[in-house]
Amino acid sequence: MSNVIRYQPDDSNHLPVLPTPRVEINIRSARLTDFDFIDDLQKRHKNGVGFMWEKAIKGHIEKGNVLVAEATRGTRNEVSGTSEGSTHHCSLGTHHSDQFPVGYVLGTDRYLKRDELGIIYQMNVEPEFQRSLVAANLLKAKFERSAYGCRLYCCWCAQDLPANRFWEAMGFVPLAFRTGGGRTRKAGPRMHIFWQKRIREGDTGDVANGGTAYWFPSLTGAGAIGEDRIVLPIPPGTHWSDAKPIVLPNGRTSGGRNEECEDEVKLLESEVQRLERQRKQAVKQKQATAVRNVLPTDSIESGALRFGGAAEPVEVTQAREAAAAEVDAELKAAKQKVKAAKKKFDPAQEAFARELKDRWLEQVLAEPRLLAPTQEKYNVARQIEANPPMGNLQAAQGMVRNVLEGEVEVKRLDAA
Structure with missing residues (x-):
């Protein structure tokens, strides 16, 4: 595949070609040196994209799962004057010193052990460069770099986020929903919408003619939520923004919550938080002890010089380390109790969810009109060379x- 992605008009497609970004951008694979930018941007937008640990982000960067969009210096807040229909070049792998990162996409072309299904975990753009088609071009570049066998892409998006409008404009279809996390939120758990798109241009979903059928899981594992979640299809005639029922393990639903189980989990989680604070305090004391051993507190200081003073006794240091180890053991046990208290779904519920998903997908395959009409604005699908x-x-x-x-x-x- 060429290292240059060219966006050209296609008269055979009824959708408008993806326009030139309103700022000059360069899309390339992320490097480990981009971690600080990615981490800072995700922390600023954690309510929208969630949070991913440093080890996970760097692992995705090393695997080539992260693309970064760079803007040329001097183009900040400028609108490109390129005429509509012109050819735009986004070079991949080229780095220029006069460019700075403005956004990134993090995703993989294999999800839930399915080779035909990819997922976008994070799509993040600097606020002043949003609505400049940076995210749309990142998405198209991500599709172009995916494996040949990948035909679908999906993402989970909290129902209350404006980002759902973006996925809708990119041609993603809302298929299902699940109850999210947020046990401590006053408004209750958030709802997550499952969006999916066929990424091969011309793929209508006609399986008989080589098309790709939609698919979604009936159950998702603990993950960042920390608890299993049943996934339910969005009923025909229901918009993705409409209210959805809360479905939690152990019969906890919006109509009948198991308050006893909820209170038990909250108490255990508060104990974990207390032990984590105690552990941080023990770490700080251990660091202070190390400093005192090197620079005793009862020494005489004169300018940059320090004289005299005795180090802390070895017995005291060992006792403090033993106490820290005891706190670590208690913290580990407390986390295990929280995990055990977060109930699993009844096997009958899981079986029902699987059957409901299969029957629903079967009906959608036979009658695609059951799905809500898409509001696709731009063509970001990829062409496969014949x-x-x-x-x-x-x-x-x-x-x-x-x-x-x-x-x-x-x-x-x-x-x-």
Whole structure:
């Protein structure tokens, strides 16, 4: 695949081609040096994109799952004057010193062990560069770089976020919903909408003609929510923004909440928070002890010099470390109790959710009109070359030939 993505008008498609961004941008793979920018932006927008740990972000960067959009210096708050229909170039892998990052997309082309399904975990753009088609171009570049077998992309988006309008404009379809986290929120848990899009241009979903059917899970694991969640399809005629029922484990629903179980979890979680504060305090004391051992507190200080003073006794240091280890053990046990208190769904409920999902998808496949009409504004799907480059094709044929010859050789040796 070429290192340059060209956005050109396509008269055969009824959707407008993705316009040139309103600022000149360069889209490239993220580097580990981009972590500070990504971490800072996600912390500022944590209510919208959630939070991902440093180790996870750096792992995705190393795997090539993160793309960064850079703007040229001097284009801040400027609107591009390029005429509509012109060809736009977004170079991948090229770095210029006069450019600075303005947004990123974090996702993978394999989700829930399904090769045909990818997911966007985070789409994040600096506020002053939003509504400048930066996110749309990041999304298109992400589709272009996905594996050949990836045909669908999805994302989870909290129902109360304006970002749902973006996914709708990009041609994503709202298929299902689940109850999110937020046990401590006064308004109760947030609802998460499951959006999905066919990313191959011309894919109408006609399975008989090589199309791709929609799919969603019936149950999601603990993850960031810390508790399993049943996923339910959005009923026909219901908009994604309409109120959805809260469905929680152990029969806790919007109509009948298990307050006893809720209170138990809250008490256990408060105990975990107390132990975490105690652990932080123990770490600070340990660090202070190390400093005192190097620079005793009863020493005489004169300018930049320090004289005399005795280090803290070894027995005191060992006792403090033992206390810190005891707090760590209590914290680990408390977290295990919280995990055990967060009930699992009844197997009958899980079975019902699977059957409901399968029946619903079967009906949607037979009657696509049951889905809410999409408000797709731009074409961000990718084209697949009918005739792949001969170099790639020959390499693939060579690999197959080597495997077959190896199998023949093994059979010949066995026969001998």
